[in-house]
Amino acid sequence: MLAKYANITLTKSDIGYYVLNNLDVLQRKATPAEVIEQIDKDRKNRIERKVHTDGKASSYDVQHINEQINYLELANLVIIDDKDVSINPNEMETVQMFADEYNSDPMFDCSAYNFDTVEGRKLFSQKWNEYFSTLSNVSDKFATSIQALSPTTEDKKEDKKKSTTGNKVELGDEGEEFIFEYEKKRVSAFNARLASKVIALGKQKGLGYDIQSVVAEPGDKAEYVKYIEVKSTKRVTAPDIDSTTWYDTLNITRNEFVAAQQHGDYYAVYRVYFTRDGVTVFVMNNIKKKYEDGKVEITPLTYRVDFSSKAVDSVLDTSIGG
Template sequence: MYDHTKQYRCTIIRGKSKKEMDDFLPVYAKVIDEICPCSESEFESLFNNAFIRFLPESDRIKKTMDNHRTEIAGKLFGMYYRADDGIVYESERTQKFLEDNDQPAFFKDICYKMQFPNGTQKVGTTVRQRVADGICIRPIAFVLKVLLIAKQANVFITKREIGYYILNSLDVLQGNASPYEVFEQIVKDQKDGTERTIIVPGKATSYNWQHIKEQLNYLELANLIRFTDDKRVVLNLNELQTIELFAADYDKKPEFDVYSYDLSSLDGRKVFQLDWDYYFSQISAVSDQFATSAEALLFDGTVKDEQKSEGKPKPAVNLTAFGDEGESIVYEYEKKRVSEFNTRLANKVLSLGRTKGIGYDIQSVIAEPGDMAEFVKYIEVKSTKRLTCPDMNDDLWVDTLNVTRNEWIAAQQHGKFYSIFRVYFTRDGIFMFVIANVAEKLNDGRMTAVPMTYRVDFNKSSVDSVIVPQS
């Protein structure tokens, strides 16, 4: 029987604010992609030397950089892993993010793989204690299941209630309570006017609630929940399919079986750590269902839209064509801008994204006063998704994007007439960052480019043998 009075602080590594994690994610990916694979002995210096330029002067100390590298990019985000051959490799999760630029999908995958116990903490002490205490839970799945039950009953649940009744509850963390028991206790206490909180003698509130706040932050970065002004937790019903996928696993044991390892021996702990790091760095088997739609991001979290709506949520957009979504927005913007300048020129705005090999998505015209009004302008559209919008007042903010060989050539060829429109889909709306005259910015150092792939040509003199497998 569920006993909510049995409280248990199950910590996770402290991250950064939601805004900082949104900003740093592409930076981590950029740095790791540049330096990996590399030897374990050189990984620290390579990472720190590449990462230091993205930190303010006050944070350019080894302790801070080590925290970004090992605690956040490594343990929390699983963006690289150390193999038993002594090489540090870029993770599958990082590779996927660099391909799709879907930051909420990145955090969905982290949330899906989040479990207690896990290998992000000290194995010889913390992990062994979690095992000794019988902790065995997929916390995010359990939280989402309770929120779904509450939604169906038209009951609202607060951050504080999630913390006390779920994420700090020993019975829940041991897998000895059902979401329905937890929900019934929450409703009973709400009706009685009883407010419960986490109290650890001699500890500040921040200590008591840090591990809960962190987990809820990841859920918000994953675009699955929002918080109302009165601290209620609201499901984003435009992500209902993903939420139900998570919630269906609430009573399943964690995928990674910590209990199968001998954590009492040094060798056993080493094997466990290597196995965990590799496991967590790989994307989950259901990650192809985590794509984020612009519509789902624009959900504003109001109770009216989420809990009281009797209609079904609109289906998510298939984001295999997400680039086309961004192109459509830029195309309509250009059509309107050019038309307002001169209606006659509006038909010169062309959407060419499906035309392969030309190196740009939209052909437009300058449409500004002067002799070049009708000169052709070329636009490449690069879309991305994140919870928050980048802050243009942050001098250290940086983002990264991939360009093809044809796009690179087009940027050089068309010079000042070639622009990149970086389209950000966020919870606060859609923002287009215009990068004009890409070639000039590359030449003067305001942008940098790193070669990502090699084309290898070979002929018969390169071939050592030909093998025909027997059927």
């Protein structure tokens, strides 16, 4: 932000040398204003500084720098243009929050977890989700709207107007609508007569699925009912399905899990990713079987407590002091 005010375009090398590889900056002994002042001074004196370790290839120094900057891009907070890095103006509320808190301790201690093991990464992910869903009073500022994923150029304005998604409910609605339209086209292409059997049921509570469709594949089960639960999320880029370390997390309700158990092969979860490049959908059939085979993990995070008057020990007199 200070670089923008000073009319300075930061590069990956600038961020790497003056910030990510500068212990005084990382320990908050040097302020952001001092960093920008030094960058401006060096540029005026035509001094170019880069991280370099004697006896090591350049990749040794830049790998961790590029990874950190890539994380910022994946969080949709910056836009990278070749070597230049700038703030994503669509995410100014979140950027401003970080700017206001730059001199405070982190709200979550990432160093307490072991990222060298799958178990450690999963524990971190679980604790991170628990913290920002239950404790943090700023969690809403980490929500990225679908339109915020789009570059802020004139030719994108009309596309941005079409999408009003700004919260989880609207995101879910948009994901369900996308899959509903997809299923109608898929089923109609197989047999136009069956298209009317694709029904959007997301607004009906307690069913355990959002869309009722049909199998619509060659064979004697073509007209069998197919139950689809849609889970939508936003990412800057689509997941790499070929990656051996990638995994994702989604939440399902008790009704959804019961429906998955009841309908087996005919129940599917459609994971919808809205990204800068479009929409990617992963399909997981028969979650119940995958759970039994150890291909997915299902962890209860909340418990419903049903009680009657027999369990009540006392009733507070709330009129005290009134």
